[in-house]
Amino acid sequence: AQSVTQLDSQVPVFEEAPVELRCNYSSSVSVYLFWYVQYPNQGLQLLLKYLSGSTLVKGINGFEAEFNKSQTSFHLRKPSVHISDTAEYFCAVTEYNFNKFYFGSGTKLNVKP
């Protein structure tokens, strides 16, 4: 089974500062990678996904992530955060047949004014 590690449970950052949320996965086989965002009392919303091709993936709300196969990582970045980015972010992985998604434990991003 896959495992997804999000080492940082909470990340505080000031508004307009850059941020990186880290994600590492365990699989050595081909995988597809996702980042979801969860606002309070809401379901998960897809931010971006990596399936193939360019290792730098751009998503909604100015977020991007880079797939690094050698380091089995898929870190999420944003050059300048806004208060509205305060939410919990989940990294997820699935193998090529999309049969099952495995989620990390989440990182709470707290953007301070």
Next chain:
Amino acid sequence: EAGVAQSPRYKIIEKRQSVAFWCNPISGHATLYWYQQILGQGPKLLIQFQNNGVVDDSQLPKDRFSAERLKGVDSTLKIQPAKLEDSAVYLCASSSSRGTIEQFFGPGTRLTVL
């Protein structure tokens, strides 16, 4: 288009009671998922349906949890009897077909077992 609907949004019960959650996926979506999200953890898949058939229920505690999707549209997840450790948010998601990239999530049902 309407999103994934879930009800109730919140439920408080005592241990050993029964509870049921309802999910209505996006119209036309053949695949439906139920996840359990315990506080501080990521969602964990409980069961996956393709139309009205079960694709994966390997992580469903079958001694107390059951789920059905009789007509291949809406679905019900039941817990009977509930335990304290069942306190969690239960998320329903749907996708247009098995093997589709994106899952669309409902707002979840927050269950508290006292």
